[in-house]
Amino acid sequence: MGFRRFILKRLLAVVPILFGVSIITFALVYLTPGDPVDLMVGMNPHVSAADRARIRADLGLDAPVYVQYYRWMINGLQGDFGIVYASNREVSEIIVTRLPETVALGIFGWVFALLIAIPTGIYAAVNKDRAGDHVSRFIALFGISIPNFWLGLMLILVFALWLDWWSVLAPREPLYSTSMLWYLILPGVTIGTAASAILMRIMRSSMAEEMNKDYVTAARAKGLPERTVILKHVLRNSLISVTTVAAFLTAGILAGSVVVEVVFNWPGLGRELVNAVVGREVNLILAITLFTGIALVIANLLADIAYAVLDPRIRYD
Amino acid sequence: MSTQRGRIRITGFDPQAVEDRDPLSEWTDYEGTETEGRWVRAARNFRRNRVAMFGLVVVLLMAFVAAFSRPVEVWGVVVQPFSLAPYDPRTILYLQPDYAHVGRYDPPSLAHPMGTDGSGRDLFSRVLVGGRYSVSIGFIVVTITATVGIVYGSISGYYGGIVDEVMMRILDVIFAFPGLVLALVLVAMLGGGYWQLVAAFTIFGWASYGRLIRGEILKVKENEYVMAAKALGARDRSVIFRHIVPNAITPVIVQASLSVGTVVIGVAALGFLGIGFEPGTPEWGTMLDQTLETLVQGPGGRIPWWATIYPGLAIFLFVMAMNLVGDGINDALDAQEDVAMTQGGGG
Numbered sequence: 001m002g003f004r005r006f007i008l009k010r011l012l013a014v015v016p017i018l019f020g021v022s023i024i025t026f027a028l029v030y031l032t033p034g035d036p037v038d039l040m041v042g043m044n045p046h047v048s049a050a051d052r053a054r055i056r057a058d059l060g061l062d063a064p065v066y067v068q069y070y071r072w073m074i075n076g077l078q079g080d081f082g083i084v085y086a087s088n089r090e091v092s093e094i095i096v097t098r099l100p101e102t103v104a105l106g107i108f109g110w111v112f113a114l115l116i117a118i119p120t121g122i123y124a125a126v127n128k129d130r131a132g133d134h135v136s137r138f139i140a141l142f143g144i145s146i147p148n149f150w151l152g153l154m155l156i157l158v159f160a161l162w163l164d165w166w167s168v169l170a171p172r173e174p175l176y177s178t179s180m181l182w183y184l185i186l187p188g189v190t191i192g193t194a195a196s197a198i199l200m201r202i203m204r205s206s207m208a209e210e211m212n213k214d215y216v217t218a219a220r221a222k223g224l225p226e227r228t229v230i231l232k233h234v235l236r237n238s239l240i241s242v243t244t245v246a247a248f249l250t251a252g253i254l255a256g257s258v259v260v261e262v263v264f265n266w267p268g269l270g271r272e273l274v275n276a277v278v279g280r281e282v283n284l285i286l287a288i289t290l291f292t293g294i295a296l297v298i299a300n301l302l303a304d305i306a307y308a309v310l311d312p313r314i315r316y317d
Numbered sequence: 318m319s320t321q322r323g324r325i326r327i328t329g330f331d332p333q334a335v336e337d338r339d340p341l342s343e344w345t346d347y348e349g350t351e352t353e354g355r356w357v358r359a360a361r362n363f364r365r366n367r368v369a370m371f372g373l374v375v376v377l378l379m380a381f382v383a384a385f386s387r388p389v390e391v392w393g394v395v396v397q398p399f400s401l402a403p404y405d406p407r408t409i410l411y412l413q414p415d416y417a418h419v420g421r422y423d424p425p426s427l428a429h430p431m432g433t434d435g436s437g438r439d440l441f442s443r444v445l446v447g448g449r450y451s452v453s454i455g456f457i458v459v460t461i462t463a464t465v466g467i468v469y470g471s472i473s474g475y476y477g478g479i480v481d482e483v484m485m486r487i488l489d490v491i492f493a494f495p496g497l498v499l500a501l502v503l504v505a506m507l508g509g510g511y512w513q514l515v516a517a518f519t520i521f522g523w524a525s526y527g528r529l530i531r532g533e534i535l536k537v538k539e540n541e542y543v544m545a546a547k548a549l550g551a552r553d554r555s556v557i558f559r560h561i562v563p564n565a566i567t568p569v570i571v572q573a574s575l576s577v578g579t580v581v582i583g584v585a586a587l588g589f590l591g592i593g594f595e596p597g598t599p600e601w602g603t604m605l606d607q608t609l610e611t612l613v614q615g616p617g618g619r620i621p622w623w624a625t626i627y628p629g630l631a632i633f634l635f636v637m638a639m640n641l642v643g644d645g646i647n648d649a650l651d652a653q654e655d656v657a658m659t660q661g662g663g664g
Contacts, residue, residue: 017493021490023490141641144578145578147586153612154625154626157625255495255497259497259589259590262609276505292495294493296494300493
């Protein structure tokens with residue numbers, strides 16, 4: 001099976017999963033005990049039962065579940081996810097403005113995680129069972145155990161309030177400006193810490209395992225410098241194990257974005273989701289949950305493709 | 318074998334490590350010489366591991382403190398009369414005649430070792446009681462999800478074929494969402510509160526155990542003793558739960574012990590976001606929710622660092638201790654190195 005066919009096969013496998021994702025999303029929210037009409041007219045005592053029924057029919061809430069799902073999906077495919085009841089804004093407009101903020105944060109988190117984890121993982125594997133390895137293990141334990149919201153609060157406390165390197169609230173400037181890069185640091189570090197800790201351990205164990213293989217002995221016997229052996233031969237093979245956890249880590253970063261955006265008041269989709277949950281904005285909850293699911297499915301797909309690039313055996317399944 | 322190398326699988330845990338395990342190692346190494354059960358051996362290994370024992374002591378101590386911090390009443394009957402916490406965690410002290418001098422955000426002092434919070438409540442008492450919520454939810458959720466996951470994964474792995482295919486595709490869909498986002502949406506639907514949070518983390522939380530044990534079962538079911546049991550006419554149910562599951566359960570136990578910390582962080586995170594519990598509940602995450610506002614709005618003059626540091630430190634300490642225990646169990650059971658690390662954390 002060639003590479004192209006492999007990708008095609010993976011792409012086709014994604015379709016039923018996306019379908020399932022949309023069903024779970026819709027089912028989750030459809031279980032709501034509350035009634036959106038109640039929310040809309042809650043403040044207004046002059047709304048009669050007939051008005052309620054009319055609003056209900058206008059919104060299509062009187063139709064059976066599967067019809068509602070069908071409408072939601074057809075509209076969604078055309079980019080229409082309804083409106084936010086409280087502000088009358090289009091959900092799709094909110095998604096479009098918030099999405100880049102979350103993506104920027106997520107990418108920063110990933111880059112931070114990789115920058116920390118890969119060198120540390122290599123170092124720990126090369127110095128296996130020596131002091132450096134134990135220290136890195138301890139750091140990883142810290143990174144995994146620390147709750148990200150508390151880490152964020154502590155960073156604010158130390159770097160924004162005590163040292164005064166940042167102002168507590170990021171100024172609102174266009175996302176793609178150099179000053180925003182500076183303000184991405186604290187939330188980015190917060191979001192990337194857990195991923196970095198996990199990745200560090202995975203790099204270490206996969207490198208340590210690869211280093212026992214015959215090809216490493218062969219490379220050394222050829223007289224290659226140790227540096228080349230590690231960085232060229234071992235590293236490439238250990239990166240395969242990174243791709244196997246990439247989707248898992250992306251899930252962690254996405255979940256982290258919800259919390260971290262609230263801590264740092266970062267105007268992304270995560271903060272929007274929390275606001276939607278507090279305000280019970282069903283359309284917005286639906287859309288953001290759906291996009292989270294889609295993002296992870298895509299991340300998974302990319303990880304699979306990266307795996308196939310790094311390990312060509314996969315393509316000949 | 319159906320799990321030959323190089324076959325790609327959707328990730329969610331580290332399949333490489335599971336794959337690299339020699340499925341028969343346990344069996345051949347100890348055959349003949351073994352006089353004690355593997356659980357006895359594992360317990361002995363665990364006791365020898367000082368770091369893990371330290372973690373266990375911290376976990377037990379924190380659980381003990383949470384249980385005995387304030388009296389416990391069940392349906393009006395006092396079942397636990399002790400009270401380690403000096404003040405009631407919900408009492409706003411300056412409203413009490415005896416404590417009128419206590420202010421909001423009083424710094425740590427002898428009377429209030431961790432200071433007071435933004436409403437003038439004793440932070441030390443609140444931190445002691447705080448473990449009751451997230452910690453107990455953590456253990457309850459892990460027990461339920463691991464059990465459900467074991468049953469689901471066992472059925473899927475044992476029967477294979479179309480049953481397996483369908484059950485695993487369902488898992489793929491669940492894995493398309495981060496656990497915390499699902500829990501968040503579920504809490505939005507169910508409302509906050511103790512059992513609502515248990516439900517929010519349970520409804521989809523079993524999925525990772527299901528996938529984990531299925532992988533193990535695919536290997537274990539190839540063993541001769543399984544065929545022997547079938548040949549002797551054992552029913553499927555007894556083959557699965559008496560012969561296969563006990564031999565496939567090790568990684569699940571490891572993951573369960575590491576997941577307690579993840580759930581504790583998740584519960585505290587929902588508390589922090591202000592949707593897990595009523596405001597003012599003495600729960601670690603909820604306590605931090607209040608301090609965020611203070612930090613952001615810029616407290617006048619001094620910064621009440623104690624209100625931010627102590628509740629979070631309690632979560633951190635508990636989760637770290639629990640992860641040490643999980644690592645220790647991992648080592649004691651000889652499960653794969655570091656598969657453990659991929660399961661903890663997050664949130």
